[in-house]
Amino acid sequence: MGTTETGILSGRLSPVEYERNFSDLHPPLDEHEALVASDRCYFCYDAPCMTACPTSIDIPLFIRQISTGNPIGSANTIFDQNILGGMCARVCPTETLCEQACVRNEAEHRPVEIGRLQRYATDIAMRENRQFYQRAEPTGKSIAVIGAGPAGLACAHRLAVKGHDVVIYDAREKAGGLNEYGIATYKAVDDFAQAEVDYVLAIGGIEIRNNQMLGRDFSLSDLLSKHDAVFLGLGLAGVNALRAEGETAEGVEDAVDFIAALRQSATKADIAIGRRVVVLGGGMTAVDAAVQAKLLGAEEVTICYRRGKEHMNASEFEQDLAAAKGVTIRHWLQPKRIIARDGKVAGIELDYTSITDGRLTTTGETGVLTADHVLKAIGQTFEADGLGIITLQSGRIVVDAEGRTSLDRVWAGGDCVLGGEDLTVSAVAQGRDAAESINHVLAAASQPAVAVA
Amino acid sequence: MADLRNNFVGIKSPNPFWLASAPPTDKAYNVERAFKAGWGGVVWKTLGEEGPPVVNVNGPRYGAIWGADRRLLGLNNIELITDRDLYTNLREMKQVKMNWPDRALIASIMVPCEENAWKSILPLVEETGADGIELNFGCPHGMSERGMGAAVGQVPEYIEMVVRWCKQYTRMPVITKLTPNITDVRKPARAAKSGGTDAVSLINTINSITSVNLDTFSPEPSIDGKGSHGGYCGPAVKPIALNMVAEIARDPETYGLPISGIGGITTWRDAAEFLVLGAGNVQVCTAAMTYGFKIVEEMITGLSAWMDTKGHRTLDDICGRAVPNVSDWQYLNLNYIAKARIDQDACIKCGRCHIACEDTSHQAITQYVDGKRHFEVMEDECVGCNLCVNVCPVQDCITMVGLEPGVLDERTGKTVDPNYANWTTHPNNPMARQAAE
Numbered sequence: 001m002g003t004t005e006t007g008i009l010s011g012r013l014s015p016v017e018y019e020r021n022f023s024d025l026h027p028p029l030d031e032h033e034a035l036v037a038s039d040r041c042y043f044c045y046d047a048p049c050m051t052a053c054p055t056s057i058d059i060p061l062f063i064r065q066i067s068t069g070n071p072i073g074s075a076n077t078i079f080d081q082n083i084l085g086g087m088c089a090r091v092c093p094t095e096t097l098c099e100q101a102c103v104r105n106e107a108e109h110r111p112v113e114i115g116r117l118q119r120y121a122t123d124i125a126m127r128e129n130r131q132f133y134q135r136a137e138p139t140g141k142s143i144a145v146i147g148a149g150p151a152g153l154a155c156a157h158r159l160a161v162k163g164h165d166v167v168i169y170d171a172r173e174k175a176g177g178l179n180e181y182g183i184a185t186y187k188a189v190d191d192f193a194q195a196e197v198d199y200v201l202a203i204g205g206i207e208i209r210n211n212q213m214l215g216r217d218f219s220l221s222d223l224l225s226k227h228d229a230v231f232l233g234l235g236l237a238g239v240n241a242l243r244a245e246g247e248t249a250e251g252v253e254d255a256v257d258f259i260a261a262l263r264q265s266a267t268k269a270d271i272a273i274g275r276r277v278v279v280l281g282g283g284m285t286a287v288d289a290a291v292q293a294k295l296l297g298a299e300e301v302t303i304c305y306r307r308g309k310e311h312m313n314a315s316e317f318e319q320d321l322a323a324a325k326g327v328t329i330r331h332w333l334q335p336k337r338i339i340a341r342d343g344k345v346a347g348i349e350l351d352y353t354s355i356t357d358g359r360l361t362t363t364g365e366t367g368v369l370t371a372d373h374v375l376k377a378i379g380q381t382f383e384a385d386g387l388g389i390i391t392l393q394s395g396r397i398v399v400d401a402e403g404r405t406s407l408d409r410v411w412a413g414g415d416c417v418l419g420g421e422d423l424t425v426s427a428v429a430q431g432r433d434a435a436e437s438i439n440h441v442l443a444a445a446s447q448p449a450v451a452v453a
Numbered sequence: 454m455a456d457l458r459n460n461f462v463g464i465k466s467p468n469p470f471w472l473a474s475a476p477p478t479d480k481a482y483n484v485e486r487a488f489k490a491g492w493g494g495v496v497w498k499t500l501g502e503e504g505p506p507v508v509n510v511n512g513p514r515y516g517a518i519w520g521a522d523r524r525l526l527g528l529n530n531i532e533l534i535t536d537r538d539l540y541t542n543l544r545e546m547k548q549v550k551m552n553w554p555d556r557a558l559i560a561s562i563m564v565p566c567e568e569n570a571w572k573s574i575l576p577l578v579e580e581t582g583a584d585g586i587e588l589n590f591g592c593p594h595g596m597s598e599r600g601m602g603a604a605v606g607q608v609p610e611y612i613e614m615v616v617r618w619c620k621q622y623t624r625m626p627v628i629t630k631l632t633p634n635i636t637d638v639r640k641p642a643r644a645a646k647s648g649g650t651d652a653v654s655l656i657n658t659i660n661s662i663t664s665v666n667l668d669t670f671s672p673e674p675s676i677d678g679k680g681s682h683g684g685y686c687g688p689a690v691k692p693i694a695l696n697m698v699a700e701i702a703r704d705p706e707t708y709g710l711p712i713s714g715i716g717g718i719t720t721w722r723d724a725a726e727f728l729v730l731g732a733g734n735v736q737v738c739t740a741a742m743t744y745g746f747k748i749v750e751e752m753i754t755g756l757s758a759w760m761d762t763k764g765h766r767t768l769d770d771i772c773g774r775a776v777p778n779v780s781d782w783q784y785l786n787l788n789y790i791a792k793a794r795i796d797q798d799a800c801i802k803c804g805r806c807h808i809a810c811e812d813t814s815h816q817a818i819t820q821y822v823d824g825k826r827h828f829e830v831m832e833d834e835c836v837g838c839n840l841c842v843n844v845c846p847v848q849d850c851i852t853m854v855g856l857e858p859g860v861l862d863e864r865t866g867k868t869v870d871p872n873y874a875n876w877t878t879h880p881n882n883p884m885a886r887q888a889a890e
Contacts, residue, residue, distance in 0.1 A: 039521040042846050045804030046820065106801035107847055 004299050007344075008251055008373050010272040012297030018268045021295035025186040025321075026090075026116060034120040037113045038067035044103055049114060052101035054426040055082035059098060063117055075125030076132045078118055083157045083432075084150055086126055086196050087179050088425045089119035090187050093284075095317040097425070126199050135205055136163035141442050144169065144227040146214055149177020150424045151414030152233030153200050154431030155438075160205040162439045167227070168206060171213035177235055178415075179424065181260040184288040185268070186295075215386030224409060229438045232387075232397065232405070232412035233431055236380035242280070246338030251345030255279065255289035255377035262292055274373025276300045278348050279327075280335055281377030283313035284422075289375045290327045301327045302369060306334035306353050306360065313422075336366060338374060347371050382416050393418050403434030411438055455760035456767045457753060459493060461734045462626040462651040462711050464584040466493035466557040469756075469768055470724065470749050473715055473736035474499050474561035474587060474630075477746075479535055481545035485552070490746035491753060494557025496654075496736060499534035499589045500542055502564040502574060507533045507595075513674035516663035516683060525743050527689035529661045531674060531681055533595045534563050539577070547581040558582075559628065563589040563601050566611055568618050575623040585625050588615060588650075590641070591632035591657020593684045603657070606632035609644030616648025628713060631655040631697075633690075638697040639704045646707050653701060654713035654736060656694045658684025687739040691717030695730055699779045702731025719748075721755025728768065729775040783877050788870040790862050791837040791853040793817075793830045799850040802826050806841035806851060814840050833863040 003012050013021070029037060041063040049059045058077050065074035078085035092098075094115035102111030125132075141164045145152045148170035156166040174180050176193040183193070201208070212218060214234070223230050239254045241247070251274065258271075265271050273296040279286050282305035294301045303322065305312060308331050312319065322329060332353045339347040347370045351362035382395050391398045391406035396418040403411040413430030415422055420430075459469040471494035472478050472487055479498035487495055501507055509532055518527040535542055550558045560583045564570040578586060589596075590606030597603040605611045612629065619627045629645035631638060633656040642653050660682045664673045672680025694716020701707050714732030718724050719740040727735050740748050765771050795806065795818075807828050810818040817834035818841060819827060830841075842851045856862060858871030878885050 036522055042803045042805060044802075045808035046826075047804070048802065048826070103801040103803045107799075 003297070004275060006275045006372055008272045008274045011269045012273060013269070015267065015269065017297070022185045022189070022268055022292075024189045025184075026119075028123055029113070029116050029120045034066055034071075034117060037117055038063045040104060041067070041112045042103060048101035048103060049098040049112075052097050053081075054097070054421070054423065054429045055085075055088070055432070056429075057081045057085065057118070059114055062121060063112065063114070066117055066121055071121045071124045072128070072130055074121035075130065078122055079125070079132055081432075082425065082428050083154055083200055084179070084196060084424065084428050085118055086122040086199070087150070087183075087188065087193065088428065089115050089122055090192070091179075091183050092423070092425050093315045093317065096315050126195065129199070129202070131202055133157075133161045133203055135160055135203060138165070139163040139442065139446070141165070141228045141446075142167065142226070143229045143231065143438060144223040145231045145233060146170075146223070147177060147233035147235055147414070147416075148172075148175035148197070148208055148210075149233055149235050149414060149427065150179060151235075151427035151431035151434075152177065152231065153197065154428040155231045155233060155411075155413065155435045156206045156431075157200050157203055158432050158435035159438060160203045162435070164205070164228075164439070164442070166206045168208045169212040169214070169218065169223075170208060170210050171216075171237070173210055175208050175210065177233075181263055182256060182285075183263070184259065184292055185262050186292075188263075220386060220388055220390075220407075220410070228409070228442055230410045231403075231431070231434055231438065232410065232416060233414045233427070234382070234412075234416040236415045237383045238381035239376065240379040240381055242335060242338075242376055242378065244335045244337055246340050246345075249338050249340035249345045250343055251372055252338060252374045252376065255281065255285050255375040256380065258289055258375055259285065259292065262296075268296065271296055273298050274345075274371065276369075276371045277302070277373045277375060278369055278371040279303045279375045279377055281305065281379070282307065282311065283377060283379070284315075284318060285380075286375075286377035287314040287318040287322045287327075289377050291322050291325045293373070293375065294325045294327055298373070302371075303327060303329045304333040304335070304348075304350060304369070305329065305331050307355075308332060333367070334360075334362065336362075339368065345372055345374055348374060380415075396420065402437035403430055404437060455757045455765060457757060457760075459734050459768055461557075461713065462585065462628070464494070464557045464559070464626060465555075466734070467555060468493035468749075468753055469728065469734035470752050471495060471557060471559070471713070471734060471736045472741060473738040474559075474589065475738040475742070476532065477738060477741050480537065480542075481549050484545075484549050484558075487741075487746045487749075488549075488553045488556050491749045492556070492746065493734075494559065494584075496559040496561050496587050497542065497546055497583075499561040499563045499592070500539055500574070500578070501534050502570055503539050506536045506538055509533055509536050510676050512676040516661075516673040516680075517687075518663055518689065525739070526687060527661075527663065527685055528687040528739050528742070529658070529663045529674075529683035529685040531594050531676075531683040534561075534589070534592065539574075543577055543581050546578075546583060550582040550584075557584050559585045559587050561587045561589050561630070563592065563596060566600055566605055566615060571615060571618045572622045575619065575625075579623055579625055583625065585628060585651075586619065586623065587628040587630050587654060588619065589630050589657075590615075591630045591655075593632060593634050593658055593660045594682060603632040603634055606630075606641055606657070607635055609640045612641050613644040613648035616645050616650045620649040626651040628652045628654050630657055630715075632657045633693060633697055633716075634660050638700055639707065642701045642704065642707045642710065646710050650710075652711035652713060652733070653707075654715055655701070656690065656697050656716045658686045659690055659693065661685035686717065687743075688717045688719050688723075691719075691723060691726075695726060698727060698732055699730045699776065702773060702776045703779050719743075721752045721759065724752055725756055725759060725771065726775075728772050730779070731773045731776045733768075733772055784875050786873045786875060787879060788872060788874050790856045790869050792832050792835045792856065793837065793839070793841050793851055794854045795828055795830055795841075795851050796849070797827075797829075799847055800828060801847055801850075802828065803846060804828065805844045805846065809840050809844045814838055835864060 062074040062077040099111040145168040179193040277293040277298045279290040333350040337349040352365040397412045411434040414427035457468040474496040514532045560578045592602030629650040714727030715736040807818045
């Protein structure tokens with residue numbers, strides 16, 4: 001517990017406390033633990049876990065490979081489907097994906113630890129820098145990928161495997177997208193996101209150009225003139241506005257910026273946090289921000305969500321994690337007004353809400369929480385600048401089953417597409433599948449025309 | 454409370470659980486601990502003849518195979534008989550027997566196949582007050598190369614000869630320990646009986662190589678890069694032992710010959726199975742070597758609880774009860790028809806029954822029903838083979854259900870015949886046809 005001084009302060013904790021608080025959430029399995037955990041897998045036929053995985057990793061096979069002392073082969077099985085299997089092992093909400101589908105739940109209410117086993121195998125392969133893929137003969141084709149996040153990296157890797165040259169344009173200083181800037185620190189320690197980028201790029205044939213933003217530094221038509229195809233893995237660059245009075249007071253911050261700053265900080269001691277923090281929102285970002293606020297030494301951290309527990313996007317596991325770290329989660333509260341004193345946040349007034357006739361309404365009752373720091377995690381938005389005539393719907397890019405947009409030679413995937421699931425693993429699947437589609441189309445175009453008699 | 458007192462060829466012990474002749478019974482220290490833990494008797498680690506004792510290897514003596522969670526399933530060893538001085542052993546045996554008069558103490562013996570060798574050791578053993586002797590004709594390594602152990606046990610004439618000497622030179626009951634490394638276990642058992650043995654005990658360990666080191670290409674356990682076959686024991690050998698016990702129990706020539714059952718006994722249930730297949734008591738080794746002597750408490754209480762539940766009062770009530778049900782294949786009732794049934798409430802939908810049946814058997818289990826993952830037996834395809842039961846990870850989820858006489862077997866389109874009929878009279882049996890002609 002750090003200082004209880006009011007205000008947004010850095011250095012609330014001792015270096016030892018920062019170190020402890022931001023260490024690995026789930027320590028890696030050692031060999032013995034991995035063998036015990038892998039023994040529990042039944043090697044199901046047409047396994048439900050595999051079906052539940054957006055990237056369709058052959059989970060029974062990779063676990064059996066671990067259990068027989070072949071972690072390298074296991075990693076190969078994982079990377080075949082998901083080249084970012086290392087990060088997914090850390091950040092996937094496995095409790096709502098593969099592990100929820102595990103048949104062990106039926107009889108024992110305790111699934112095989114698929115996520116941790118995946119990390120075990122991928123860690124070994126990455127530590128030994130075992131590369132499993134070789135580039136095909138050069139095709140002479142060049143593809144532009146916009147965004148070096150999970151979708152873009154997965155797409156670029158698969159394209160490189162197929163023998164194409166790839167240039168990734170990314171607006172940020174570092175590649176990795178949300179893996180680098182958006183994941184809670186304790187889920188990706190030891191600069192794992194950058195290590196993974198390096199591992200992916202080792203295939204060769206992929207060039208990353210940083211600080212290159214669509215619409216500012218280049219246009220889509222530029223890319224279409226220089227490249228044979230374009231993949232848009234833009235992610236969600238915008239955030240929703242609160243639309244509440246006082247939003248501009250000092251101490252109101254976007255949770256994504258807060259999380260990004262934390263990730264980029266080496267010691268965390270330089271990250272300022274309030275004494276009483278209110279986090280607005282009900283998703284993973286809200287939980288990540290709230291937990292880390294607590295870990296930075298905030299005395300009180302409260303998540304306010306405008307609907308009920310059952311409506312929260314944060315998984316049960318994430319909610320429990322927040323509770324375990326001392327975060328209070330309050331439901332049916334919607335921000336009405338930021339109370340400022342001397343231009344700084346002093347509290348927040350909230351409306352009580354309920355659902356009437358299927359619609360969320362305020363009940364008329366209000367309450368006030370004292371706060372010196374408000375973090376907004378009320379959703380991110382897609383910034384469509386520079387996309388021109390590409391068809392959007394509900395503010396996202398419309399794609400077909402293969403990831404093709406309405407514009408010829410342009411594919412898209414990840415959070416920026418309609419129906420995106422805000423999941424790293426889904427972004428990987430979409431990037432990978434778009435690469436297959438791009439490859440298919442480019443290969444067909446290079447076939448010599450068959451004479452019709 | 455069931456009465457577990459055991460009387461095996463006149464040797465009395467408070468329960469039927471003896472420790473087999475092996476490392477756990479090599480010296481007074483261990484045996485005292487075993488008796489304190491509750492073991493009914495011990496067969497002391499095999500004694501050799503007077504003189505410089507045998508030597509053991511100085512590297513690893515054991516190899517193993519494991520199941521899930523590194524549960525030891527099979528153990529092999531290349532240890533020899535006791536490597537302690539004969540008189541040290543005899544002195545300790547005498548003292549232990551004095552300390553524990555209610556427990557059985559048996560001396561295992563292996564000396565060269567010469568009358569004088571046996572004639573000279575037997576009085577020494579008798580003097581300790583031991584309750585009986587067990588002839589080690591089973592040890593498959595080391596000693597067999599010197600013409601002892603399995604080298605004797607594999608030649609029925611030798612068995613008969615040595616047993617005869619022993620019966621001649623001692624008043625102690627003689628238990629002949631048999632090796633499984635033979636073609637037909639009934640032959641050595643018959644020979645032992647002809648020689649006048651009081652009982653047989655089986656099985657000794659099985660010739661085995663448990664594993665090979667894939668870095669060094671040496672069999673395990675590896676002694677300086679080389680390995681030798683060792684004697685295999687533990688839970689994995691139980692089915693082989695049960696069959697051999699049953700073969701002797703139901704052989705008309707050895708029927709009624711007392712049997713001390715050995716081979717992979719790990720729980721009370723294993724022990725009960727040996728007893729009902731004709732063993733008069735059981736001997737345990739690997740389970741004790743895996744978990745320590747305390748396991749006998751589980752065996753005693755488990756056997757007792759089962760007997761109480763079933764209304765069996767004494768061991769005589771259960772010994773040999775399954776023997777009449779051990780038959781030859783040709784006499785099995787071909788009109789008995791069973792089908793697998795899957796308890797849908799217990800099913801966890803792992804799909805292993807389906808893939809086992811689909812890939813390797815009779816394509817009789819669904820994978821999807823009405824578009825949903827659902828595993829159900831198709832009775833018109835099910836031959837009742839039991840594979841699905843055995844691969845299912847959930848106990849009692851899949852069971853075999855016998856069809857009542859008169860019920861339609863959807864696979865054959867015939868109703869179940871109430872009459873017993875076997876292969877000997879089956880129309881497809883060429884020998885049955887010949888007999889009918």
